[in-house]
Amino acid sequence: MSSEGGAARSADVLGWYLYGVVAADASPNFETAGLAVDPAHDVELLAEGPLAGVASRVSLEEFDEAALTERIGDAVWLEQKIRAHEQVLERTLSAVSVVPCRFCTVYRSESELRRFLSERREPLQAALGRVTGRVELGVKAFVDRERFVAGQAPRNEEIRELRERSASLAEGRAYLERRRLEQLVSSEVERLRTTAGNDIHARLLARAGDGMPLTLQAPEVSGREQEMIFHGAYLVGEDERKFEAALGSLAAEYRDAGVEFELTGPWPPYNFVPEELRAS
């Protein structure tokens, strides 16, 4: 329960916030108490034919278009709502397959939400069919420059020579040699980003239902000092073990090149649902 303005809010007109769509017969048993975008209301399943909306009541005043423009200026509010959206979907995903909606999908009334489920039954069922029994996994690969150089030195003569010279030369000359080494390593890392990126994606894709490369994240975003050389999303189902095995062998192969892998998820399959769902 929110601590402030409980009485005032009870007078609000309530709408429905839609997190995602699941199969009505999936009879999910998941715990979402207190997770909703408006913690005062529980997450409910609104079944309509073969589909059900994962939704919760929200104040239309809070989620009104005009109000939203102001609300998004409130970083704390924004992070809370975005986290709530994700957490409800993660809980849902732990029990059933789900087609996730974008942030802030709000209906004015239950009947409008139900009408959406019945009118868009076909494209929704198609979208759900594609992700049934599957989750999205995120894969990131980073290169540690020091380990990359150490791994390259035995093979790359130029790198080896520059390394040895910068270690033995007097300070002034050594600085120049180190700069040359840095430049050389940068171009080698760039090459790795292309070759390893293609190799990683092709091999993971072969073990997944679908997949796509995502935008590389800067260190400020990824939270890691090392440079990200690959970022991708994969739709994985029963073949999850094969996918993980492929990731394992990639990690073993690229270890000497100073490449480390990170697996995120399971995510609701955000990257594998149609972006727009227009009336059929």
Next chain:
Amino acid sequence: MSSRELESYRSGQPAQLADVLERVLDKGIVIAGDIQINLLDIELLTVKIRLLIASADKAREMGIDWWQGDPFLSRGNGHGELEERLRKLEEKAGLPTTRQRERSGE
């Protein structure tokens, strides 16, 4: 790979906000028509959220500083591409564009 080995690839922490934002704001189905906020406005809204996050100091405090890796923001100087996208969306929505508003305010 054993599950224990695989564990080492997972950060073991709650999802990074940047990863959540990339998905929740940019992916997932968008429903045209019959919702409180229409399709164009949702797009406007999420572009605005991004611009706002990009310029807000408190966004940095709360850890939302992912725009630095955002292709719309990181290319060229300033927030050019994202602002261009916002301008086009506003035009499509029949709203005065940010640029026009700025001019009229000058």
